[in-house]
Amino acid sequence: MMSEATAQTFRVSFDENNQEFSIVGSMRPQHERDLAGCVKLFEQSLQSVRGTLYVNVKRLVRLNNIAFRVLANLLLKAGGERDDLKISVITSSVVGWSTRKFNALSDIRPNIVIEEYDNEFYPGQAFLEEGGFIPILRTQTKMTWRHERGILPRHGLKPGVVMADICCGIGDFAVLAFKEFAPARIVALDHSKSSLAYARKVAADFGIQGIEYVYGDASEMLLEENQFDFVTCRHSLQVFDRPELILKELLRICKPGGRVYITNEKNSHCLGEPRGESIQWTYNEVARVWAHFQMDIELGPKSRRYLLDAGFENVMMESFMVTNLDGDPQDFADIIRSWERVYAGEMAVQRGDTPEFIERFRQGFQDHVFAALHPKGYAGWPIWVASGRKPL
Template sequence: MAGLPQKGFEVSFDENNQEFSIVGSMRPERTEDLADCIKLFQTSARSVRGTLYVNVKRLVRLNNIAFRVLADLMVVACADHSGLRISVITSSVVGWSTRKFSSLRAVNDNIQVEQYDADFYPGQSFVEDSDIIALLRTQTKLTWRHERDLLPKHGLKAGMQVADICCGIGDFAVLLSKEFEPSRLVALDHSKPSLAYARTVASDFGIGGIEYIYGDAAEMLLEDDQFDFVTCRHSLQIFDRPERILKELFRICKPGGRVYVTNEKNSHCLGEPRGESIQWTYNEVARMLAHFNHDIEIGPKSRRLMLDTGFSEVRMESFMVTNMDGDPQDFADIITAWRDLFAGKMTQLRGDDEAFVSRFRQGFDDHIFAALHAKGYAGWPIWVASGTKPL
């Protein structure tokens, strides 16, 4: 990896991945100000066979001088090096970059632009469905009964600088704000509709001061070592490359701070009576989500993933959300929403036949029956893991 810090930005070249990266704000006054960048790009292009990836996912600003220099470098490189292809990797979070760099495709067919997060979040359409908002609020209502007591055991204290990454509809951030009064609270999500709803939730509860940020959890435009405590709940399980998210959580956490994640192992959902039907359905839920590149079984794997990322002092435990956590109807409402999503839209997308859908749906109905039965028991297990970023 070759890297060059510049005024306001940094450029680097990863030879193993054939990736030339630019991070920061690139606003030179003269072309000469980019001399080192130009030299590294030219050297990089000469060393590549096949495709040179130009990563601008975290390039937050770019003036016309810099764009002309980069455009000329790419066009000339494709002309001078036979067979060279250039793929410019952008992100929807930095909206202008895709539009601006796409103009180069008309200049040279060997220059392509790929908005990487269009495919990175294969389940985004499911979690942004407006029908799921009520489900998410009910889930948080039931999990908060447990997490309110667990969070201090995992290192959260009043007055800390806190980030809630993949904050979704923002209800957990509001509860954090009310209960722990952080000195700073940033809530980031990749869904604009969810963030809009989050602001409404905060307003409804009279909570001010939460910094809502539209961002990509795998390429956050947040600086290193900012937060004492970072949370990311029920999110690693819906991304096809959770290790990328964990690396970013690690990066923005202060040395000595902690990162807290929660995830599920959906096949361990249970209920009685009708336990056999319930177990079959949740085993199938895990298989279905794997089809859509989700790992809803990731919960017990969290410790290994955190240690592999570089965290120390990893603490791990689990708790069971049940029909006895308050009103059993709340639990039943969660399962009803799962049934309508999994045995509805997702079976249609996967192309399941009527016999499968009928049996699949029955397991959810039986879980609802168990939750509401006078002598029944229904459970949904959650795994909690937290780790320290070493000093």
Template sequence: MISSDNAQTFAWQFNENDQEFSLQGSLRPQRVDDLTGCMTALENAVSTVKGRFYLNVRRLVRMNNVAFQAIAQKLADTCTNRPDLNIQITTSSVVGWSTRKFAALQATNENISVSEYDSEFYPGQTFLEEGGFIPILRTQTKLTWHHEREILRRHGMQPGLQMADICCGIGDFAVLVQKEFEPGRLVALDHSKSSLDYARKVADEFGVRGIEYVFGDASEMLLESNQFDFVTCRHSLQVFNHPEHILQELFRICKPGGRVYITNEKNSHCLGEPRSETIQWTYNEVAKLWAHFDMDIEFGPKSRRYLQDAGFDDIKMESFMVTNLDGNPQDFADIIQSWENVYAGQMAVERGDNPEFIARFRQGFQDHIFAAKHPKGYAGWPIWVASARKPK
């Protein structure tokens, strides 16, 4: 059940099955009495649960001290009256103040704990940000854009559309789209502050204007529903442990009749010649490595099923192969080297792989580079593209 206070721009919901009480919106009462309905609902919810009670504030955009003090006191009283109950507060890093504010309760009450939802939902975030990916992402986009500029047209992209690029990363794709298609509006959203800082810098250096960069959680976007004609999300569903949550949000912000466009990989289908056998072995192991960290680098061909399950229709799907023949073979080699650095470096070590395995693992990447740079060689990296319409 969802309830709200007409005098306030916030709402609350209690899920009995999950024992979770959620707050969302802007919680800024003038006095405690303004919260009577919400606080009564919170008290009633606590009285019905056992073991662990969840307070979810990850969609609470604003909260003043009146509200925080009232909720903090209610939780403190609960800890005193119900010592058998553990209280788990779930915040979001994209709403910067929430973790800091509620952490104070954790420090003074041993039965209260605070966790950031994003850190659990984005299992690969540290690898992507800290593992050396940012320097190579522009090279990847340069090689994929060679194919995608025409694929986008086939999937419905045209000038003047209201567009959102979700999980925009360092923003290079958004810049290329802005220059090529001149959308009427372009919002670029990402969960990484460092990536967005880089994106703004690149756009400024290239003199590109009109891109609205937004810091946000792709699974809980603070964007209004039904506002974009074309929504893109590239190489991202494969990084999340619950891609269906992202698709639900892409569906929500897309206008009825609009389209969502996604790209993802199936890394075990990477190929090269000569030395194909060692290359194939390594990329099969890449898939297993990602699965260990609750990510799915094999997601590409699954796109159609996921789009159908999310409620889309008119699904279009195709694939393309980025190769060493798309430009300078060294660019392709640089991408593979960056993969080796992260996969056979930080990720394999964190999984606990032994030195012998890592050495063999690395060899496959080096053989892929050898194939890319060989004068008679061929090396490929396959990508699946899918788009679908939100029914009218």
């Protein structure tokens, strides 16, 4: 059962099945009496809760002192009167002040705990944003762009559209799309502050002012619904342990009739000759290492099912192979070496693999580099592209 009370700029609701009291929007009342509906719904909600009450404020973007005082009193009173009750306040690092504010309540009542939602949601993120990956991402985009610049128009990217690039990383794809297709506007969002800092520098280096870089959580975006004609999310669903939550948000911000475009990989299909058997063994193991950290580097061919399950229609899908023949073979080799550093040098070590396993694991990457640089060699990295239309 869902109960709901509404105010001008915020919405409160209680989901009895999940015992979750949620506040969304901007809560800035003039007087405490302006929150009477919120207080009433919270008090009613308490009557049916057993065990843990979840108070979800991860999409509460503004909160003035009057509102915080009302909420704090409600939570402290509930925590004091109900010794049997645990109150879990769910915040987001994207709205950084909320964690700091609500943390004060846990110092007063031990049964009030603060949980930063996105710290748990991105289990493998540290490997991919702060480690040895950032320096090579621009090379990856350069090699995939040779293919995608011809693919994107088939999926709906054209001049004048309003575009969003979600999980934009270091921002180079947004810059290329802006230069090539001249969209009216691009909003590029990512959860990594270091990546966004680099992205803003890249845009400045190219003298581009039509890209708005935004810090945000892709599973709970502080973006209005139905505002983008074309939404991209590249090489990202495979990183999250619950990609369906990302797709739900991509659908929400896309205009009816607009399209969402995603790219993902299936690393076990990476190939190379000579030394193909060693290469194949290593990339099968890559999939297992990623799965250990709750990520799915095999997601690519599953993209159509994910889009249809999310509610998209007219789903289009195709694939392409990035190879050592796409420009300078050294670029391909550099990408593989970066994979070896992260997958064998960090992820396998953290998983607790033996030195013998890691040595064999590394050998497959090194053999892939050998295939890429061999004068008669061939090395490939497959990418799946899919897009779906939001129903009218």
